[in-house]
Structures are given as C-alpha cells and as structure tokens.
Amino acid sequence: MAKRRKVANLLALAVLSALAHRPMHPYEMAAALRGWNKEHDMGIKWGSLYTVVGNLAKHGLIEELESGRQGRRPERTVYQITEAGREELVDWTRELLAVPHTEFPWFRAGLSVMAVLPPDDVAGLLTDRLAAIRKGIAGLEELYGRDSAQVPRLFLIEMEYDLAILKAEEGWIAALLEELTSGTFPGLPEWRAFHESGGLSAEMKELAEKNITEF
C-alpha cells in the first residue's frame, strides 16, 4: 500500500486538479491556486511549481499542449492533463481520504519539548497561541459565511474541516491553560523549581532518563 507517487509533492496534486479543469500554463496555475488559499498559508513556491510541473510532464501525467510566445514575452508553455494524470489524481485522492497520514506537526513537536521552558512561560506562550487561533477561526468563519451563499458545500468542505480541527485545538489549549494558571496541573511545583534552581532534580532526571518519551 501507499505505493510511492512519481511526484510526491502536494503541489503536484494541486497542479493536477487545476489542469483537470482546463489546460493552463504554469503561471496561470499559480494565479488560480492563489485564489483558494492565498491569504491563508502556502505562498506559491515558485521553484517547486516549475520543478513539479516538469516532473509531472516527465512522468506523462501531463503533457505540453502548445508553446508559443505572444509579443516578445518569455515563452509560455500550456499544459494539459493526460489520461494517466487523471488516473493518478483519482487514485491519489482516494488514498488521501482513506489513509491517515500521521505526519509530524510542528505544534506537537513543541509540546513534546515544552519542559525545557518554565511553566509560566509556557502559559504565556499558549495564551498568545490561543489568541492567534481564535483570530484564525474568526477569519475562516467570515470567509466561510461569505462563500457559502454562492458556493456549494462540496467545495467548502475543507474549510469546515479546518474549522472543526481549529476549534478542537482551541478547546484543548484553553483547558491546558486553565490547569496551568489555576495550578491544578500535576507536578507544577517541581517543574517550576527545576527551572528556578537551574538544574534537574535527581528525581526528575531519573524519570526523564527512563522515559525517552520526552523526545
């Protein structure tokens, strides 16, 4: 399972789905892709775009349709998707939907080394994060409200997912924060003491040694 894709970059999926629509040249794809997510994240990686398009062509998933110049602008190559490309798009989508792809999220990584900071620091940082997340949720909700009048839900589904996950994160962080600020988080005094003394208590050290859990 999960046979390796010839072109593994998710940008390739975006390109395939753009071309499934109609033939385009790379820059045009970028413009189209900007639409969906620009303000959001992922500021089109130019290098990757052209590399990816080249690779897709090399593997026969897309092909050159025409290549000419208008005026004396740099040459423009228009690509179209091939039958193989459509198959890849469908197959890849199937896999993405069916198989959880446990990745290594950045925040999770941060949490797992959280102990290197004193608890009150952590509380402050999480407060910042909470604010940022709430802003994100509000922004998304506005966007969703704006679009949902005109666009069928089918095309907004990933926004709904984002919102659901963001809200879950919001809730989880708020709960943790509450424990940290109210002092009910177990082991808080030891954690604080460790940072104030500057050294690991023998007890903590032993624990950490036994469990590589802490990374």
Place this chain on the structure above:
Amino acid sequence: MAKRRKVANLLALAVLSALAHRPMHPYEMAAALRGWNKEHDMGIKWGSLYTVVGNLAKHGLIEELESGRQGRRPERTVYQITEAGREELVDWTRELLAVPHTEFPWFRAGLSVMAVLPPDDVAGLLTDRLAAIRKGIAGLEELYGRDSAQVPRLFLIEMEYDLAILKAEEGWIAALLEELTSGTFPGLPEWRAFHESGGLSAEMKELAEKNITEF
C-alpha cells in the same frame, strides 16, 4: 518574526533536545529517539540525521566532544550541546508553542479535491479512514494508560494533544459520513449525476470556474 532557523528540520529539534540531556553520538540519538515515537510514525531518517547533526555542528549549536573508536568499529563522534544550542532550543520551542504554523495537511488536501470522486466512493473511503482513526485512538489510549502510571503528565502532554485532535477528526468524519449515507448532504444528486454522465454539467462547471476554491 519567525526568523529563519539555521537548521529548520524538526529532526534538529529532536537532536537538540536529546543532547540537552547528555552528550551522545548520532546512532545513540537515533536509539533514544526511537523510543518516543517509533511504532507511531517517523522511522528515523538516517540520511537526514547525519546531515542535520553536521549542520547543527557547522552552526555552532552542538560541538564535537570526542571522537574515537572502540575496537575496530567505525569511528564514533560524540557531540554535546553548546550554549548557543540551548538558546536555540528554548527559542525554537517558544516559537513552536506560540505561533500556529498553518501547514498543509494531507487529508485537508484530499478533501479539497474530493469532488473528483463519486460520492459513494468518498463515503466508502471515509469509512475506511474512520476505522483507521479509531484504531489509532485505541492504540494511543492504551499506550497512554500504560505510561501514565509511571510518567508525569508533563511528558505525556503531546499524546493528550494527539488524542484530542484525533477525536475531533473522528467526530467530524462521522458526521460528514452520516450526511453522505443518509443523503442529507446538499447537492448530492448533482454530484452523483456528474460522475454517472461522465461530464460536468454546465451549471457545475460555471460554479467551479467562478470559485477557485476547489483548488
């Protein structure tokens, strides 16, 4: 903000946090890191490990402590973290905790191109995913239960986070699935018809054209 890290790979964070513990040589780090997450995901990328260690050393975040051989085994270089390295570890952790790093998750990508599959297919695939996620939750819960008897919660926090997010995903998928199978998902007939006829209805096409939302 978010000044670029000299070594951006998360593996570098892992290495730093391992060395914050005590000096080690690379293979030893790998063994330690395996402990935390092996069965889970991320099967130590050997190439990256040595590259990353090299880069960290180049940037003065870690340094060679000793380098010798025991018997005629390949030479072993033991590294220790530097003051700069500790600072980087702390600063990086702070950033990871405070700043949401909207990445581009694979499932989300799948959702956003979901329309390329017929709805009943999607329902089947999501059912598979749901099963996989539930299995994942059960596994994590067991692990958590096993560890929480011995390890302070501080070191299990990222597991709690994982569980919270997984459960949110579970709930969201189950709800969507219910809409798909019961037929209450809006636009279902059109979606199905589109795949049965093999062509995009003019209506749908226009919608999709107007909104690049669909990638």
Place this chain on the structure above:
DNA sequence: AGCCGTATATTCGTAGACGAGTAAGCGAGC
C-alpha cells in the same frame, strides 16, 4: 572453531525543494 544473523555506526549519491534572480511588457504620471 566456524558460521550466520543482528546490532552498531556511518558515508554517499541522487533527487527534490525552494529562494533569489532575470527579463520583458504595461500602464500611469510628470
């Protein structure tokens, strides 16, 4: 004693990701 499977430890080559650079057209204002 000899053999083999597994653990130890690292190097290297290749493919990919991406930022920064390049270069032409296009419109607005002085």
Place this chain on the structure above:
DNA sequence: GCTCGCTTACTCGTCTACGAATATACGGCT
C-alpha cells in the same frame, strides 16, 4: 515620450532530505 514600478513568466543554483549501501563487531548455535 520617458521613466518608475508593478505584473507576467520563468530559470538557475544551492542547500536539503533521505534511501541504500557499506563495514565491522558481537553473540549464539552447531
């Protein structure tokens, strides 16, 4: 009618990620 700056469109070189190969030691079995 010239220039300044923005948009279009792509190229190139560097730095990174990672798999696969390599090489030796060790311990158990026959």
